[in-house]
Amino acid sequence: MSGKSHPVFRSGMLLGLIALLGTGLLAGVNELTHERILEQEKLRVLQQLNEILPASSYDNDLLEDRIEIENAPSFHHPEPVVVYRARMHGRPVAVLMIVTAPDGYNGDIRLIVGIDASGTVIGVRVVAHRETPGLGDPIETGKSDWILGFTGKSLHNPQAAGWAVKRDGGEFDQFTGATITPRAVVKAVHNALLYFAANRQTLFSANMDREQAG
Amino acid sequence: MKPGQLKQILAEGAWRQNTGLVVLLGLCPLLAVTGTVINGLALGLATMLTLMVSNLSVSLLRGLLKPDIRIPAFVLIIASVVTVIELLMHAFFSDLYRVLGIFIPLIVTNCAIIGRAEAFASRNAPLPSLVDGFATGLGFCLTLVLLGALRELTGHGTLLAGASMLFGESGRGLTLTIIPNHPGFLLAILPPGAFFGLALLIAARNAWQARKPAQTVAPLIVDRHET
Numbered sequence: 001m002s003g004k005s006h007p008v009f010r011s012g013m014l015l016g017l018i019a020l021l022g023t024g025l026l027a028g029v030n031e032l033t034h035e036r037i038l039e040q041e042k043l044r045v046l047q048q049l050n051e052i053l054p055a056s057s058y059d060n061d062l063l064e065d066r067i068e069i070e071n072a073p074s075f076h077h078p079e080p081v082v083v084y085r086a087r088m089h090g091r092p093v094a095v096l097m098i099v100t101a102p103d104g105y106n107g108d109i110r111l112i113v114g115i116d117a118s119g120t121v122i123g124v125r126v127v128a129h130r131e132t133p134g135l136g137d138p139i140e141t142g143k144s145d146w147i148l149g150f151t152g153k154s155l156h157n158p159q160a161a162g163w164a165v166k167r168d169g170g171e172f173d174q175f176t177g178a179t180i181t182p183r184a185v186v187k188a189v190h191n192a193l194l195y196f197a198a199n200r201q202t203l204f205s206a207n208m209d210r211e212q213a214g
Numbered sequence: 215m216k217p218g219q220l221k222q223i224l225a226e227g228a229w230r231q232n233t234g235l236v237v238l239l240g241l242c243p244l245l246a247v248t249g250t251v252i253n254g255l256a257l258g259l260a261t262m263l264t265l266m267v268s269n270l271s272v273s274l275l276r277g278l279l280k281p282d283i284r285i286p287a288f289v290l291i292i293a294s295v296v297t298v299i300e301l302l303m304h305a306f307f308s309d310l311y312r313v314l315g316i317f318i319p320l321i322v323t324n325c326a327i328i329g330r331a332e333a334f335a336s337r338n339a340p341l342p343s344l345v346d347g348f349a350t351g352l353g354f355c356l357t358l359v360l361l362g363a364l365r366e367l368t369g370h371g372t373l374l375a376g377a378s379m380l381f382g383e384s385g386r387g388l389t390l391t392i393i394p395n396h397p398g399f400l401l402a403i404l405p406p407g408a409f410f411g412l413a414l415l416i417a418a419r420n421a422w423q424a425r426k427p428a429q430t431v432a433p434l435i436v437d438r439h440e441t
Contacts, residue, residue: 022294033305
């Protein structure tokens, strides 16, 4: 080593400099895009919710009026169920629940289930799934109208035995070559209805944050 | 830089050393996202942009980078570039961002990018390096689009489905239904279809090359530096 700094030290400094530049760049871009990304995410959720419940049918801030139900055994899933509550002039209109069907063919199927104040399904949509393309994916609205068949159903229409696919003696169609996927969705929607019926009052009450419910 | 050299770099990157069909690098995203033309095109463009920016940066820094730290430096540069692209895509093409998902950040691990940084950009001037990034990216992007078209056409009977994710609302009209009432061909959509499709494309390219006997077969890896 002469009076000059050690080559390893110089290399380290250089790498550090590049890391610093990269980090600075990322921080800058993050600063620029952060707001927009948050907005896009909000917009997407709202779009999905409004597909079930038209924006004109409620007047509250749907995205802000939400609660999370943790450890609800009736949903058979560890993840908290997010519930958005729609109101008109302060009166309950509907709830939109993000529920997870744990027993899809390829794992979880995430659904939005919309239930109006009287306990009737106003719509169901799939948010995310990993079902087999071509076999299980008719649960998407883009692929078939199957999921629209839930609209107008309730706990009394059909009765409990009817809440199953036809192969199991219920009244919902299965798909050619795929019974597990529709079975999981039917069960999840039915569970959401059961939960709604049992907890209707608390679901709409102002603050149920973090409350344990079953 | 002479125009002849530029043309040669373009031909090398896009055709003779095509990342997807000849060098067979970056196959993981290539096979995974090519279910449709739009997915392929989007990932292809993102990869092309990454290649251009990383090649340019590496070339500009090539005087400073000692051999012993060049690889970590490349990785730092590429990772930064990809993350910037990921953030921008999330903000401005959020539908597409969700479709491509994990494969955007995984561009970092596409060997083609670090390969070009090492084999070309670290020993050439900025302009040729930029052109090389463009050419390599173009070749990769075209392969992705071709494979996507093959699979989408046989699997769904459409082309350019979901164009609105890339081109906005005006893109809705771009979707072409080539085969009406197509029952859907599952094999083409599922992962095996990607392998079959890629095999067909490579075979087609080789058959094309074989018709021109004058040209020698391109070496598999261009690395005049080591080994």
